[in-house]
Amino acid sequence: MKELEIKQLGELPFGVTEALNQLRINLGFCGGGIKIVMMTSSVPNEGKSFLTLHLWKMMAEVGVKTLLIDCDFRNSEMRRKYGIHSTSGQKLIGGAHYLAGQASLEEVIYKTNVPNGYMIPVASTIANPTILLESDNFSRMVEECAGQFSYILLDTPPLGRVADALTIARHCHGSVLVVRSGSTPRKLVENSAQLLRRTESPLLGVVLNRADVGSRSNAYYHRYYGSSDYGYGYGHSHNKPTTNGGK
Ligand SMILES: Nc1ncnc2c1ncn2[C@@H]1O[C@H](COP(=O)(O)OP(=O)(O)OP(=O)(O)O)[C@@H](O)[C@H]1O
Ligand SMILES: [Mg+2]
16 A cells, blocks of 8 residues: 655644544544544635545544545645645555546545544545536445444535535535634534535534634624534644533
8 A cells, every 4th residue: 555644734722732632532423323524614724625635534543544535636735734745755545536436436535644544535636526426436336345443534625606515515424514613603503514414424513613612703603603513622822722512
């Protein structure tokens, strides 16, 4: 199996690690049957990729053989942001190569420098992945990976722009909606939650990312999201995070 090195993973502040750990544990409480989970959000820049990557790393570090599939085919920044490169120096091939029938599944699954952490990267972005996402190859890829890995996390584009995430949701056991604290309008979050609820895969919960713990804006989010029927919410910032609920 080919290998990827992720150079810029860095150490997270204690509070962030603690919140991510809580998220990992709560996902475990969703039940043993939930092992293919999609991370999405309403708009760009809410922290989907950041959370997916760090949650993936954390799961792998506790010994769960975890696969991250980067499904943001249009706009993935993972490689650049986290310094991901092939250790052999060979050209990277990614999920789209498999979906387009240009590579086998074995060729696009990489071992990484995170023990137990595997990845199907986006090698280069493509303008219109709809046909690939709707193809039988996509469901085959997810199904076959489910047989090989204990947990699969999928990073996706935001819901507000394109239908990609909803197409991907059809193949997942559940989704997690990331909300950037103090930034994403409540109405948009409600629309996203509604869109996700209409898919076959349940909305497992909402992550409140980048919350300024203790601030007035955070109090606002607690009021509107914390007591709602969303699964759970997390304050997630460089300050001490908050965890509200677990309903
Ligand atoms: N909790 C956090 N603490 C610190 N930085 C964060 C946190 N969440 C996200 N970021 C940073 O915010 C920026 C946007 O995050 P990210 O790229 O994960 O968003 P995204 O939702 O995946 O965006 P896109 O929709 O464009 O793919 C990145 O630079 C990321 O490192
Ligand atoms: Mg992203």
